[in-house]
Amino acid sequence: MKASAPAKIIIFGEHAVVYKRHAVVTAINLRCYAEAKKSDEIKIYSPLGVTGLDFKVHPYVSYAIKRFSEVKPINGVEIRIESDIPIASGLGSSSAVTVAVLKALEGEFEAGLSNDEIFELARKVELDVQGIGSGTDPFIATFGGTWLIPDRKRINIKNIRILVVNTGKSSITAEMVRKVAELKRRHPDAVDKIFDAIDAIALESVEPLEKGDIKTLSELFFLNQCMLKAIGVSNSEIDDLIERLTEIGVSAKITGAGGGGCVIGIGDDKSIERAMKTFGGFLVEAGADGVRIED
Numbered sequence: 085m086k087a088s089a090p091a092k093i094i095i096f097g098e099h100a101v102v103y104k105r106h107a108v109v110t111a112i113n114l115r116c117y118a119e120a121k122k123s124d125e126i127k128i129y130s131p132l133g134v135t136g137l138d139f140k141v142h143p144y145v146s147y148a149i150k151r152f153s154e155v156k157p158i159n160g161v162e163i164r165i166e167s168d169i170p171i172a173s174g175l176g177s178s179s180a181v182t183v184a185v186l187k188a189l190e191g192e193f194e195a196g197l198s199n200d201e202i203f204e205l206a207r208k209v210e211l212d213v214q215g216i217g218s219g220t221d222p223f224i225a226t227f228g229g230t231w232l233i234p235d236r237k238r239i240n241i242k243n244i245r246i247l248v249v250n251t252g253k254s255s256i257t258a259e260m261v262r263k264v265a266e267l268k269r270r271h272p273d274a275v276d277k278i279f280d281a282i283d284a285i286a287l288e289s290v291e292p293l294e295k296g297d298i299k300t301l302s303e304l305f306f307l308n309q310c311m312l313k314a315i316g317v318s319n320s321e322i323d324d325l326i327e328r329l330t331e332i333g334v335s336a337k338i339t340g341a342g343g344g345g346c347v348i349g350i351g352d353d354k355s356i357e358r359a360m361k362t363f364g365g366f367l368v369e370a371g372a373d374g375v376r377i378e379d
């Protein structure tokens with residue numbers, strides 16, 4: 085049985101969402117595909133290599149198999165992964181692979197799991213591997229669409245072109261989340277106030293997202309990026325890219341954990357086209373489908 089789950093971008097609110105502040109997140113038109121086939125041993129085939137249950141090479145897939153086996157014991161399975169989603173780029177590839185594998189296992193072994201239960205298992209896998217996390221990435225990989233988190237309120241984004249540009253440097257979520265946790269431990273009051281500012285930005289963004297108000301959103305992108313820089317998840321390559329995008333009229337910010345990975349940008353059509361010519365990247369189709377069985 086084959087299943088797929090989408091990548092995501094966090095439009096506003098990464099990191100602060102780990103501390104129960106609001107975030108706006110959407111599933112996008114890149115997917116990870118997982119095929120599960122009954123077998124008498126466990127074998128995982130992916131662009132990362134061919135292994136058995138291997139928590140180093142294939143941590144998310146291996147924990148997904150382990151967590152699924154706790155619900156429905158299995159003798160063995162062959163898992164094959166193909167993905168459009170660049171790894172360690174802030175686009176949610178880890179959660180997409182986790183959720184796609186869980187859904188493919190469900191399709192193959194029929195444990196009777198609903199998507200809510202698949203999300204709960206994927207949430208456990210996120211914590212198994214990273215030790216910390218808000219659950220936002222597994223949520224969006226499971227349910228798709230565009231959401232205000234943690235309220236689980238759906239948002240309808242109107243006529244906004246969001247550009248994604250990859251810095252080409254890895255973004256390791258667990259590393260960045262731990263770095264922010266350490267900063268918060270050392271400066272709790274200051275960091276809490278930054279999270280409150282991010283919370284306000286995420287909440288304020290809902291109306292302009294639904295109205296297609298690029299001017300207001302550009303200001304909110306700028307503010308959110310300043311906050312992300314303040315908590316230490318930007319770096320000189322990201323700052324430089326964002327500066328150059330701003331010079332041609334595209335307001336940009338990190339999406340995801342930062343330290344590398346992708347930035348997202350918005351602006352008028354002309355500026356976006358100019359930015360694409362200069363920096364490459366791709367335009368996002370927001371609100372993609374959540375996890376699904378593929379024929």
Ligand code: MEV
Pocket residue numbers: 094097098099100101102174176216217218219220221257261340341
């Ligand atoms: C990673 O995509 C988003 C973070 O906020 C971590 C999380 O929410 O678990 C950095």
